[in-house]
Amino acid sequence: MICPLCHHEKTNLYERVQDRTYYQCELCSLVFVPRVELISFQHEKERYENHQNSEDNSDYIKYLAAIAEKISSKVTRGSTGLDFGCGKSLLMEKILGQYGFSVSSYDLFFHPNESVLEKKYDFILLSEVIEHLRDPDEVLRKISGLLKEKGSLIIKTKLLTNEIKDFKNWFYRRDITHVQFFSEKSFLKLGHLFQFEVYEEIGEDLFIFRNNG
Numbered sequence: 001m002i003c004p005l006c007h008h009e010k011t012n013l014y015e016r017v018q019d020r021t022y023y024q025c026e027l028c029s030l031v032f033v034p035r036v037e038l039i040s041f042q043h044e045k046e047r048y049e050n051h052q053n054s055e056d057n058s059d060y061i062k063y064l065a066a067i068a069e070k071i072s073s074k075v076t077r078g079s080t081g082l083d084f085g086c087g088k089s090l091l092m093e094k095i096l097g098q099y100g101f102s103v104s105s106y107d108l109f110f111h112p113n114e115s116v117l118e119k120k121y122d123f124i125l126l127s128e129v130i131e132h133l134r135d136p137d138e139v140l141r142k143i144s145g146l147l148k149e150k151g152s153l154i155i156k157t158k159l160l161t162n163e164i165k166d167f168k169n170w171f172y173r174r175d176i177t178h179v180q181f182f183s184e185k186s187f188l189k190l191g192h193l194f195q196f197e198v199y200e201e202i203g204e205d206l207f208i209f210r211n212n213g
């Protein structure tokens with residue numbers, strides 16, 4: 001099995017859970033589901049359609065506002081951003097707008113507006129996206145190219161840490177649409193692959209990658 005992040009060929013069986021297997025890359029430590037075991041595009045879309053992320057869900061609004069608050073503490077007001085993998089709703093774009101950012105949204109399933117992928121941004125947000133990507137290397141390469149010089153990549157995902165003792169029953173693992181799990185080591189490799197000098201945790205499961213130079 002080849003690592004979908006760094007393409008290293010040395011990977012080892014990490015866990016087997018019912019009809020799914022998980023491999024781990026020897027180089028970047030990414031834990032991933034072999035691409036042949038992924039569910040269909042249609043099945044995946046149906047899963048996302050059932051997400052209760054609507055504009056009248058106050059918990060969801062609070063969740064997004066907390067992310068926007070953290071972003072606003074690290075990114076200059078007035079910056080332009082892209083919410084890549086926004087899902088069904090365009091709520092994050094609206095909330096970030098209230099924080100003084102000018103944000104566009106893209107979602108492969110619900111808002112496949114390719115024209116937003118022709119512009120450049122000060123920051124790109126991947127909120128609960130990176131663990132779903134069928135080809136993380138390709139997508140990260142593409143969106144890194146959409147960042148202005150010294151632009152920031154902001155990623156929200158749960159890291160696989162030593163505290164996760166029971167991977168099989170980890171709620172994050174059990175979501176069938178989560179097909180890779182990053183560790184700190186995977187994040188270091190990600191930074192290296194896509195030319196970010198540093199990454200910093202700026203909130204719960206929220207990380208910013210950027211260049212200081």
Ligand SMILES: [Zn+2]
Binds near residue numbers: 003005007028029
């Ligand atoms: Zn790897």
